[in-house]
Amino acid sequence: MRHGHGRGAVTVKVTVTSSKRSLRLAAWQPHARAVRAPAPMHDWLVTPGSLTARLVAASDAFRVRRLHQHGAVCLADEAAAIGLARPQRVWEREVLLVCDGAPVVFAHTVVPPSADASDWPLFSALGERSLGSTLFYDPLVRRGSLEFARLGCEHPLVRRMRLATGIEGDAQYSQQHRSIYYARRCVYRRRQGLLLVTEVFLPTVLSLGAGATMNNTE
Secondary structure, eight states, X not given: OOOSSTHHHHHHHHHHHHHHHHHTSOXXXXXXXXXXXXXXXXXXXXXXXXXXXXXXXXXXXXXEEEXXXXXXXXXXXXXXXXXXXXXXXXEEEEEEEEETTEEEEEEEEEEOTTOOTTTSTTGGGOTTSOSHHXXXXXXXXXXXXXXXXXXXXXXXXXXXXXXXXXXXXOHHHHHHSOSXXXXXXXXXXXXXXXXXXXXXXXXXXXXXXXXXXXXXXX
């Protein structure tokens, strides 16, 4: 975009590019209250232990819908979390967690190239099984601290989630729901291998039964 001549035009172009880039990055916070989620959503964000187990308990029918599992370049705001100096190719898995027929969580997992099959022996064979069902019952897995973020509609994970669920093409849904989504992420370690799981919560998670409440205070 150009206005005028000389340095002024370059400045406008850099500013616009920088602004677009910032929309694709998340400001991850160590405390859930920093993202100012409404109380019901905050309760889901700070779920202790396995999120899968909580979703199973809160619904009559739970399933994992695998979207893909393949090699891809990790996102700019997750490279450092898995020990990479810059974004590079990783092993990526994305799924939707579905309760009673409705997607409620978009889960994105990346494994850096330094990890091998002995670090995460079951990862490649998960299919439509929950990753959480293996992470929380393996005594060799060490869980890091949770981080939390507000993701705008331009963030890559939100765009993928909206495409996978059909929200991107649903004008009525887009008008009824804000473009801010709440997410959390955590690094897991097994032997020498790292694994980063990011979970983006859809508004539909709030429709699950009252039995899902965990009375969290984090």
